[in-house]
Amino acid sequence: MRSYRLKDFEQPLETVDEDTPTPEGTQVLLRVKAAGVCHSDIHIWEGSYDLGGGRKMAMRGIPLPLTMGHETVGEVIAAGPEAEGVKAGDVRVVFPWIGCGKCALCQAGDEHLCNRPRALGVVCDGGYADHIVVPHPRYLLAIDGVDPAVAAPYACSGLTTFSALKKLEHVFKDEPIMIIGAGGLGLMALTLLKALGGKGAVVVDIDAKKREAALAAGALAAVDGAAPDAVKQATAAAGGGLRGVVDLVGNTQSTSLGFDALGKGGKLVIVGLFGGAAAFALPMFPIKAATVQGSFVGSLSEFHQLMELVRAGAVPAVPLIRRPLAEVGQTLEDLRGGRIVGRAVLTP
Template structure:
């Protein structure tokens, strides 16, 4: 098998060739047909998260081991299974739930493997999707995609699952009655915009400084799009939301975006942060009680939510996010384009042309 690996943090990915693994027990071998390039991959490649005030959170200190095959948005065809694997068929296509836990702790047994403190996420702590094949540790992590194209299905494993889980954190009546302000018009933001209406939401308002992404947000169903560089934009956002902002989904997670989101919330408002851009904020503690605010962070979603999401996509015939496909050999090119803010929607790695 061929993979494109992080050999040293911040250095170009390197092509590696090694024997294709064979599944045993509950394992499944997949031929990868689509692998999304996620903004989280940038942090993994750089080896750290920005904590603000000059501080960094080291991925190596958290257990990251190199070389690493990144990629956690994976879809493809099962080509072999272990002798104990159940519920999957050779020749069928699936999307992979990559957020594996230990499987034994209380958190995992509650169905929240993504929150396991001994997590073994694919593309982070075990080999992922920047490759032509991947070995999946258990058949339960596969979700049937039917006749859905793998390039459409792959982003649901992270950008879809994360935004779906984030939107579910708002009270159902708030989602139904109030427009959600979505900060960021990249892959996450566009996915969230598509999902709001599919989930019965009142609508979406998108904020992004890159006006080249505004058309894509409107095409995805946004009711309005604003540039945060324009003076007085928060007042305009509130007006577009009907006078008060009750729900903010921050798909960026920088010092500036979180602060802006908190500033625009009405009393009783709720901000959910899913972006990991980095930074630091200071919140006067009385404001949390006096304004009855909720500031919540989430880490992707669980397997049950991915199964629900894929059913929703089928039931609502959800349109795919804008995608740019390129061969696996261009993985580093895709990574750099994402770093420079040149990607609209999702970049998807696919097999080399025959």
């Protein structure tokens, strides 16, 4: 088994060859068919989040060496004696946001929020390898013939945007929402919004190429976030103050723009982890009766809902950049440098 492993933060990944593990108990061994490259891998690689004002938050509990990769589709090769419901040859997308299974959050179905996570590719070994071990078949979802490279990103970028959009379900069927950030997540959000029956979205991005991609993907309008009147342009395009904003960037400028664009009763859902600090005008919280909510990946049950839409063909594929698995290091560099439009997926 060959893995591309993170041995030290900020350092190039190392290629490691070792024996392919034998699954035990409820474990399932899969041969990796597609591994999506996600922006959160860059935070893991760097080992920290930027909190603004020169402060950094170390990512806790990341054991090194680690095989990153949390958007994985694989073919079942073998299963432990207690793994039921899968057989060799099955192609499955992996739900990576695994918790301890015992705490109140896990018991309530929110394993993705567990304080003792066992997330694949984050604290346990993930998909930047030719094989992956998944602890239980319940984390393996059918893709029913969908291209593995198309299905892989649903495990993180798809689920993350799906869960964020679900937090605006009371709004998006009747009126436009705003999506800040038109990278891989933004394009995914546009397609999912359509699949969920949304009215559409005004997209904000500071990059002209990404605004173009957003318009091509069906955005109602695309606004330059760096324009001095960006809020005015966006609210004009939406026909008034927004009741729903998804911020997929999550830095000082994007959150203030999103907050300023909120109308009365509006909700800003912060998803992006670019970092920084925000200075909201506090009186505007009560005046607008505004809500600011964070959203972190999504639950196993949301992943089931999402994959049901995908299997039904209701979600158009987002633009993909396919690269060989061995180019994972270069792909992370390109993603960090903002040189990837769409979603990068590695295939063996």
